[in-house]
Amino acid sequence: MAIKTWELDSNFKNEIAAMPGGEGIMKCFQCSTCTVGCPITELEPSYNPRKIIQMSLLGMKKEVLESEEIWLCAVCQTCSERCPQDVRISDLMGAIRRIAEKEAEEGKIELKGVRAIFEKAFMHQLEKFGRMYEIGLSMEYYKKAHGGFFAGMMAMQKDYQKLGMRFFKKGKMGPKSMFPDKIKRTGEVKKIFEKVGE
Amino acid sequence: MAVSKLAYYPGCPSETHAIEQDMSTKAVFEKLGIELVEVEDWNCCGAAEAENPEMVYALNARNLAIAERDNLDMMVTSCSVCFYNLARTNEAYEKDAGLKDRMKAIDPALEYNGSVKAKHVVDVIVNEVGLDEIKKRIEKKIPVKVAPYYGCYMGRPSRLGFDDPDNPETMDKIIELLGGEVIPYSQMKAKCCGGPLMMTRSDLAFKMSKNLIDAAKARGADCIVTACPLCHMMLDAKQPDIEETFKVKLEMPVLYFTQILGLGLGIDPKKLGLNKNIVSTKAIEEKVI
Ligand code: SF4
Numbered sequence: 095m096a097i098k099t100w101e102l103d104s105n106f107k108n109e110i111a112a113m114p115g116g117e118g119i120m121k122c123f124q125c126s127t128c129t130v131g132c133p134i135t136e137l138e139p140s141y142n143p144r145k146i147i148q149m150s151l152l153g154m155k156k157e158v159l160e161s162e163e164i165w166l167c168a169v170c171q172t173c174s175e176r177c178p179q180d181v182r183i184s185d186l187m188g189a190i191r192r193i194a195e196k197e198a199e200e201g202k203i204e205l206k207g208v209r210a211i212f213e214k215a216f217m218h219q220l221e222k223f224g225r226m227y228e229i230g231l232s233m234e235y236y237k238k239a240h241g242g243f244f245a246g247m248m249a250m251q252k253d254y255q256k257l258g259m260r261f262f263k264k265g266k267m268g269p270k271s272m273f274p275d276k277i278k279r280t281g282e283v284k285k286i287f288e289k290v291g292e
Numbered sequence: 293m294a295v296s297k298l299a300y301y302p303g304c305p306s307e308t309h310a311i312e313q314d315m316s317t318k319a320v321f322e323k324l325g326i327e328l329v330e331v332e333d334w335n336c337c338g339a340a341e342a343e344n345p346e347m348v349y350a351l352n353a354r355n356l357a358i359a360e361r362d363n364l365d366m367m368v369t370s371c372s373v374c375f376y377n378l379a380r381t382n383e384a385y386e387k388d389a390g391l392k393d394r395m396k397a398i399d400p401a402l403e404y405n406g407s408v409k410a411k412h413v414v415d416v417i418v419n420e421v422g423l424d425e426i427k428k429r430i431e432k433k434i435p436v437k438v439a440p441y442y443g444c445y446m447g448r449p450s451r452l453g454f455d456d457p458d459n460p461e462t463m464d465k466i467i468e469l470l471g472g473e474v475i476p477y478s479q480m481k482a483k484c485c486g487g488p489l490m491m492t493r494s495d496l497a498f499k500m501s502k503n504l505i506d507a508a509k510a511r512g513a514d515c516i517v518t519a520c521p522l523c524h525m526m527l528d529a530k531q532p533d534i535e536e537t538f539k540v541k542l543e544m545p546v547l548y549f550t551q552i553l554g555l556g557l558g559i560d561p562k563k564l565g566l567n568k569n570i571v572s573t574k575a576i577e578e579k580v581i
């Protein structure tokens with residue numbers, strides 16, 4: 095893919111560096127240590143954290159934000175541990191993902207994959223109940239990831255029927271998992287969401 | 293033994309799929325005579341899904357503040373992801389002078405001074421209670437071959453972790469004290485299980501977990517021992533799905549660290565929730581002498 099120099103956004107790196115977690119981007123000197131040890135790269139060679147950083151430094155904003163790769167990091171910290179420049183790559187990926195979500199909300203780009211939907215659904219449960227409500231999470235996630243209630247419920251049933259049965263047999267599907275376990279002072283958590291935002 | 297009372301942060305899975313980890317953690321500490329004070333009205337730590345560090349700090353500051361107001365100076369959690377989030381919140385309190393006021397400004401409930409140390413349960417057992425003390429308390433031997441699986445956050449990033457980032461060994465030491473044999477597993481011990489991709493890229497997550505189970509099997513392990521509910525979910529609860537996807541038989545029991553330790557301390561398997569693991573742990577229980 096040839097780089098379209100006239101489309102580069104030289105401010106993209108500054109935008110990333112201004113995000114919490116993205117501060118280290120300018121320190122990267124492209125040694126590839128992160129990529130060599132990444133367990134995701136090992137299985138999916140198209141995933142290349144060094145390349146994502148270089149593209150970002152060059153200003154290939156749209157390509158980076160619309161790539162599937164930014165959603166593949168498993169946050170395992172292997173790269174952050176080994177990087178000689180202390181770039182903290184997994185935090186950096188998080189910062190890039192947050193920019194992607196913001197730009198997508200503003201209609202400027204299109205997100206790849208379903209992880210943004212999952213993360214949103216997770217945070218919604220947390221905001222409502224203060225704790226994770228797995229059934230609520232799955233319902234919201236499947237509905238949105240599969241474009242509608244019925245398609246979502248079918249997909250969820252396919253993925254979860256057996257796991258649910260397994261949990262049920264072992265007594266892990268008691269009332270505490272069927273209904274949300276709401277904390278008492280949900281107001282305090284709501285305040286966090288109001289003031290910090292997702 | 294230095295500790296006698298600890299704040300306890302169970303984490304969300306403790307009430308559902310990791311109930312046996314919660315049960316066994318409580319049983320082990322009770323047996324050791326250490327009081328666990330559950331963080332009153334605790335909230336979710338944000339797991340791997342809260343992307344904004346400021347959000348992570350706020351969620352965890354609320355929990356740490358509750359323990360601080362209860363005059364507890366150490367908080368133990370049995371989840372590696374919760375540990376990572378608690379530890380990085382404390383780190384941020386040390387490094388970012390303005391954080392304390394920013395948190396307080398959100399809500400008075402978040403008024404926290406950074407005085408509560410966050411510790412993983414394995415760290416507390418090995419480094420606070422200590423190996424000598426554990427050795428004295430062991431009532432039973434468990435002569436089985438174990439693949440100790442640590443996952444990511446016990447050692448990484450090393451500025452927060454308590455064990456070696458690449459070749460951790462805290463759990464090995466306990467397993468050996470219990471009469472178990474640790475199989476050569478250093479290539480896999482701290483390799484990611486793929487947990488955070490479980491819902492969105494299960495194809496990758498399944499492969500990552502299968503590699504961990506395969507390696508344990510190839511080296512003759514009778515079981516895997518882990519200390520994180522997300523790793524356990526992938527390796528145990530999802531094991532039948534992994535078997536189905538790859539058309540293989542694995543049948544590898546996966547015990548929580550506190551379950552195998554509890555067996556060695558002579559605690560009743562039921563109290564350790566060993567009947568709740570998805571892959572049967574009977575073969576391991578039968579070998580306890
Ligand atoms: S290891 Fe660090 S310096 Fe090297 S390419 Fe990766 S991020 Fe850049």
Ligand code: SF4
Nearest residue numbers: 132167168170171173
């Ligand atoms: S944190 Fe992400 S990028 Fe880094 S090694 Fe792990 S999966 Fe790869």
